[in-house]
Amino acid sequence: MPSEPHQQAKQPVSAALAGPYGHPFHPILVTVPIGAWVGSLVFDIASHLVDDPDFLARGAMWLIAVGVIGALAAALVGLLDLFAIPTGTRAFRTGLIHMTLNLLVTASYAGSFLWRHAGDGPSGSVGAGQLVVNAVTLAVLGVSGFLGGKLAYRYGVRVADEATQAEGFLPSRRNSARP
Template sequence: MVDPSHEQAKRPVSAALAGPYGHPFHPILVTVPIGAWVGSLVFDIASHLVRDPDFLVRGAMWLIALGVIGALAAALAGFLDLFAIPPGTRAFRVGLVHMTLNLLVTAAYAGNFLWRHTDHRLAAGVGGGMLTLNAVSLVVLGISGYLGGKLAYRYGVRVADQTTQAEGFVPTHRPPGPTG
């Protein structure tokens, strides 16, 4: 028998804002901050390998800003997905930790952006503190991503139920019969 609270976590609170059943918006939106922040770390490291790092320093700063904006959009959809999970469950606790880590990472990157924006001594490449904050934030984001994967792939939050999933495994054509 299927637990009704488990089925509740598969349905969107608002299909218009969180994505329809089986197609949540949160997983696609998180690709923006992840890509932007990974790119910013690559630019930070590369800023120490070139003679004129200004374009990489500025590029990393703006990638961080793009990531913060993308993270805020992903957070809105993520909040709605969290509201679909029944409180008091293991999945809800994992969701709260996932959310908290993501908010801390977003705040760290917002602070990193402001630090870079106000520091005009970046002609020699990104400072060690800024690069370290970027790298540590990305590690914490990876931990949070692991928890997000646990919500979807282990607990099935916002994933279609097995009956719906089974539709994808119905043969589209009849296999050839025995020839005799």
């Protein structure tokens, strides 16, 4: 039987803000910055492959901005999920590292947006330095995502307990034989 701290980490601190039991908002919200930032790297690379790269450089800059805004929203909800984890546990330490990496990634992308927005904004292909910062920052985000997966799939943070999960494996009414 799971320990009490394990059960505590499954419950939302605030269901209205962090999502109800078994349906946390944080995993939903992280798709916005991840998608925006991956898209920005694709645009950065593509800006070196086309004759008129301005629209791709501008698009990458605005995708970075969308990602930063989405990351801030995800961070607020993720912080609530972190509060549900008992301190002094491996799960809490993993959560702190996950949060720290995400804050560094968000700060890096915010700085990248300002760098790109400086002066008249982007024109021409994205600079090599900006492209490298984007790629390295995205790699750090991948490490943080791995830790987020560890929190959910290994430690079960904000995941329904096994008894609740078992409901999904009962025969459905449509499949059960009735005389």
